[in-house]
Amino acid sequence: xxxxxxxxxxxxxxxxxxxxxxxxxxxxxxxxxxxxxxxxxxxxxxxxxxxxxxxxxxxxxxxxxxxxxxxxxxxxxxxxxxxxxxxxxxxxxxxxxxxxxxxxxxxxxxxxxxxxxxxxxxxxxxxxxxxxxxxxxxxxxxxxxxxxxxxxxxxxxxxxxxxxxxxxxxxxxxxxxxxxxxxxxxxxxxxxxxxxxxxxxxxxxxxxxxxxxxxxxxxxx
Amino acid sequence: xxxxxxxxxxxxxxxxxxxxxxxxxxxxxxxxxxxxxxxxxxxxxxxxxxxxxxxxxxxxxxxxxxxxxxxxxxxxxxxxxxxxxxxxxxxxxxxxxxxxxxxxxxxxxxxxxxxxxxxxxxxxxxxxxxxxxxxxxxxxxxxxxxxxxxxxxxxxxxxxxxxxxxxxxxxxxxxxxxxxxxxxxxxxxxxxxxxxxxxxxxxxxxxxxxxxxxxxxxxxx
Numbered sequence: 237x238x239x240x241x242x243x244x245x246x247x248x249x250x251x252x253x254x255x256x257x258x259x260x261x262x263x264x265x266x267x268x269x270x271x272x273x274x275x276x277x278x279x280x281x282x283x284x285x286x287x288x289x290x291x292x293x294x295x296x297x298x299x300x301x302x303x304x305x306x307x308x309x310x311x312x313x314x315x316x317x318x319x320x321x322x323x324x325x326x327x328x329x330x331x332x333x334x335x336x337x338x339x340x341x342x343x344x345x346x347x348x349x350x351x352x353x354x355x356x357x358x359x360x361x362x363x364x365x366x367x368x369x370x371x372x373x374x375x376x377x378x379x380x381x382x383x384x385x386x387x388x389x390x391x392x393x394x395x396x397x398x399x400x401x402x403x404x405x406x407x408x409x410x411x412x413x414x415x416x417x418x419x420x421x422x423x424x425x426x427x428x429x430x431x432x433x434x435x436x437x438x439x440x441x442x443x444x445x446x447x448x449x450x451x452x453x454x455x456x457x
Numbered sequence: 458x459x460x461x462x463x464x465x466x467x468x469x470x471x472x473x474x475x476x477x478x479x480x481x482x483x484x485x486x487x488x489x490x491x492x493x494x495x496x497x498x499x500x501x502x503x504x505x506x507x508x509x510x511x512x513x514x515x516x517x518x519x520x521x522x523x524x525x526x527x528x529x530x531x532x533x534x535x536x537x538x539x540x541x542x543x544x545x546x547x548x549x550x551x552x553x554x555x556x557x558x559x560x561x562x563x564x565x566x567x568x569x570x571x572x573x574x575x576x577x578x579x580x581x582x583x584x585x586x587x588x589x590x591x592x593x594x595x596x597x598x599x600x601x602x603x604x605x606x607x608x609x610x611x612x613x614x615x616x617x618x619x620x621x622x623x624x625x626x627x628x629x630x631x632x633x634x635x636x637x638x639x640x641x642x643x644x645x646x647x648x649x650x651x652x653x654x655x656x657x658x659x660x661x662x663x664x665x666x667x668x669x670x671x672x673x674x675x676x677x678x
Binding site for chain 2: 360
């Protein structure tokens with residue numbers, strides 16, 4: 237198995253170069269691209285749908301949805317009126333830059349201000365495969381427990397914001413918020429943090445305000 | 458990237474052979490081995506701790522705990538009085554047969570009736586890396602949502618039982634039990650299914666009864 241290490245390094249190196257190519261392509265058309273990552277069941281799709289519903293009168297939106305199987309999530313995005321491309325990874329546990337490169341020609345980038353990417357539900361592997369997005373967002377959720385920054389540190393290191401979803405469930409869980417925050421802060425000091433509920437909408441305004449400020453700074457330089 | 462496919466196939470083939478070697482070693486000492494897999498936050502550790510607490514007067518137990526970082530889970534197992542070996546995967550998203558092979562010499566297998574393995578929290582990759590265990594158990598949980606069998610089919614195909622944990626939270630979630638069950642049944646017909654709460658203990662007796670019947674059938678042939 238030791239012989240696999242250089243192979244993995246080559247793959248990661250190739251992915252890194254292709255991520256830069258993707259970024260250059262997205263910058264050509266000034267398409268602000270946001271990559272959402274989370275564990276299965278953290279509420280990625282619900283959070284994205286509520287976010288695009290709030291933004292769709294302000295920006296021209298499109299979506300890319302990665303999944304191991306099925307088109308459930310892309311279908312939900314399309315039903316919300318957002319043009320969505322499904323990447324079926326065929327068993328692979330993350331999106332990578334090659335997959336995104338293959339999807340980009342299917343998106344009308346010239347007519348897209350903000351591109352939303354929903355990564356495969358996985359709290360480990362996506363951290364190793366940057367796609368070229370301008371923002372990487374990690375969605376944690378209350379039911380997962382407060383120890384996740386300690387147990388999955390790489391995912392917390394490489395992102396520009398952490399959302400803690402499902403705060404409406406805090407009364408039913410022993411979720412130690414201080415422990416969670418300390419873990420995040422140790423890995424990624426000063427990281428933007430948005431506790432919210434995509435179901436009830438509590439805390440959602442602060443998240444939207446931050447996201448639009450990031451998008452506007454990119455789109456109207 | 459196309460050149461990576463044969464490499465992956467070689468790795469999987471090598472893993473398969475080593476899993477058989479592990480199984481032979483476990484059978485030499487008649488150590489019934491159970492591999493628990495789940496998404497991050499499904500409650501693997503809590504469920505395992507409640508299970509070993511119920512079984513420790515009946516069997517001689519030991520544990521192996523896989524994690525990307527930290528020894529939080531192995532420490533909890535050891536605190537419960539079960540000798541536990543931590544496998545720190547150093548970023549890898551699953552246990553594999555090589556890692557288990559390396560851990561087995563650290564366990565007093567001759568004095569162990571039941572070996573409990575807690576895999577890395579991941580709903581995709583562990584399905585591709587059998588370890589040589591006698592039972593593979595998938596722990597789903599109510600907060601993850603009922604669509605997970607459809608979205609992560611490989612994990613549901615390769616197991617001998619599915620536990621649906623955190624049933625005490627059903628009142629707070631729109632969890633479509635029929636949809637979940639139909640998904641599981643399509644992938645793995647007749648699969649043993651245990652809805653339960655590792656927190657309150659509801660449903661736990663049926664799971665323990667099934668598990669001990671499996672262990673006894675192996676240990677007292």
